[in-house]
Amino acid sequence: MIFLIIIIILTNLTFFQYQKKYILVVGRRGKKMSYQYKAYVKKEDIKIQADLPNNLRYLLEVPLRNKSNRSVLVIMKNPSKADQYESDLTIDRVLKFCHSKQYSKVYIMNLYAYYSTDSNGIADLIKKNKETLAIGSRNDMLLREISQKVDDVIVAWGSNTFGCTDKYKKRIKQVTRIIRGKNLYYVESISKCR
DSSP: OEEEEEOOOOOOTTSOGGGOEEOOOOOOTTOOOOBOOOTTBOGGGOEEEEEGGGTEEEEEEEEBSOSSOOEEEEEESOOOSOOSSOBOHHHHHHHHHHHHTTOSEEEEEESSOBOOSSTHHHHHHHHTTOHHHHHOTTHHHHHHHHHHHOSEEEEOOOSOOSSOHHHHHHHHHHHHHHHTTSOEEEEOEEEEEO
């Protein structure tokens, strides 16, 4: 089964900020592949802020080969595999989209900083009352810092796929408060294709 997140088509810019949407296909579950960063990525300048002993990636900062000085923060659910040396399918698609929109720098962060290729890893932590470990001690501070210096924010955390609905909604509210007032775009829908 293929899971797709739809992000790319920008609606009329005269609408309110919350009405702007992107539609982009972002992820296929169950496929293990190695992804190298594309030629439009300045690979030598990629930076990561992480706490690897605790399996956390707070921030992936990816400069792109564009002439603009525009930057974007993309907030997803949790990091999967990507780091400063290797990409993954979702990051590849996000970067391709951001490059096409002429962003020169992409900051990738998450609701939860815990590395997990499967949402069950985060769900297990939350169910064991270790949500603060899944979020990471520096995540909100970095979200505040980065959201203040970017031109746009894309919210791409998708739906609740791990069943901890109340805590997931609470986390979304926390992050929404942090990014309030920014030029905000969002993921419109998630679809399943067979």
